[in-house]
Amino acid sequence: MFSGQWLLKQELPDYIDPSTLPAHPGIIRRQCQRCGNKARYKFARFPHAACGKKCLYCRNCILMGRVASCEVLYEMPSSVQLPIPDTLKWEGALTRHQQHAADEIKNTVIRRGQLLVHAVCGAGKTEMIFPGIEAALARGERVCIATPRADVVRELYPRLRQAFPGVPAAALYGGHSAQVTYTPVVLSTTHQLYRYKQAFDVLFIDEVDAFPYHNDPSLQRAAREAAKPDAAIIHLTATPGRKQKNIPKVFVPVRYHGHPLPVPMFHLFPRIRKKLPHIEAGDRQLLIFAPTISRAEEIAAELCVPHVHSDTPEREEVIDAFRNCKIHTLVTTTILERGVTFPSVDVYVIDAGHDVFDEAALVQIAGRAGRSSDDPDGDVRFYMEGKTDAVIAARDAIKKMNKRGYNT
């Protein structure tokens, strides 16, 4: 029983005879058949010892292993999945707004349509998709939840296992990516979708308006191809862009605990690119965002606290230590801007006027604060030399969402 992935020869388990599987050329007419890449600058040639030729290979999906023109991708057959009734064992209750969105999601799953769910940070997205997943499983359908960050996959997986204890599920990210056993539920990073072709009946795509999904057509293509042609596709976002015009939408304007989003306070600070304002350790844990890795390192050194960024080898351990309150203050780059949640933190952004902090990123960052119903506030501060369009737009967006939440 296998999983609908297209795999390289070296990814196949030892006990499978490749000659029994359908094979597809790795590259056809300068297009990678795994990731769909067509961009010329993302192809190169290498002297291939196996065939003695200068073979073309795809550099877009190279981190998943090399797809070369002389080699094939093996298609792992998808298996037949039987209906599984009554899978959801989650005992929490949904708020009125959550329930409304959850119903819409479930309807979309049943009629195999599309839906855009706009939920503010901390609205409790995960719980809202549970009834939809249950409905799909009861119909014998395969579900994938794709999210941009490996950290989010790691956080979501145990919650999913708890909510659906009897249902086999796989978590795929980075080094944990070849799926050997078929599972009705797959939780994966968006990049892992490259490996699947027509494998899912229901696809949830988290953070559609965020890096890297929103500006990478090859990822969007990967998502389309991973789903069956008539699949239900549910897009989730906290910061909707302007693209998805023609699909039905549902808006969840209030956090699950009913309190408004913390509105960021602006602190103008000259020479913020070089210097640091006075920062005191308060009662809450503190998450400090820096624009670049090197700045994060400097700030961490100055405050004598740990930092994480995308290259930190022990980032999983550091994030866990922060979540378990073993660390009071943590400096990070934008890798923690979304998905990863900590119950009760203050959030400071150093140099909020920097280009990396666009409106969407700032809304997400502010959304890290006040996640818990015991402590729904949180101090959100943007330190900057002068106000930029992005910081103003982010604050306006948050205020607007709060307003919509309390007028409905």
Place this chain on the structure above:
Amino acid sequence: MKCVYCFQPVHPKTDWRNAFLPGRPSRLCEECMNGFEVITEGCPRCCNPRYSETCPDCRHDSALLSNTSLLFYNDFAKEWMARFKYRGDYELIASMSVFLPYFVRGKAVPVPLSDVRVEERGFNQAEAITELLMKRPRPYLKRSHSEKQAKKSKQERERGANPFLPVQQVRGNLLLIDDIYTTGTTMKQAAAVLKENGADSVRGLTLFHS
């Protein structure tokens, strides 16, 4: 032009690193370039950047006369190496052009891989470096397959049998080329075989020193 490593656009400009090296433009963006750290001082024999005088590993005579390593094996370099060597992104070798010396002396002998390893990777990273140096690779050595070097302790490596075999008698001054200098055992074993088979001298060149 796009950065060969991160694909961000690069605006090629002349600076001290490439001003005197016509024909070898950097294909790295500034940020990626800054991720690498050039070794400016180290053990005079092996370039070990943790020493400024002859390091303990180099106090004994060996067939390897000296070794030059260009860059620190920092976290950035490790990530680069993972993509180049283990994922097989051959094109990345182009990002090393700015760090390589323009002229090097000696006949280039890339440290060979075992057949099993070549099959696994599709190419030999040492040959890629040789090609970038615009040198003719001399196939003077063969390598038998053994367990991965990295999995062994230093002692085990030193005790282990020499995996290199001569292919022919050689002559002249040779330059052994590899991607990384760790304890030097690999380079010294290869050098010993070359010396036994007629080499006048053997020096080494590696991209990284761990």
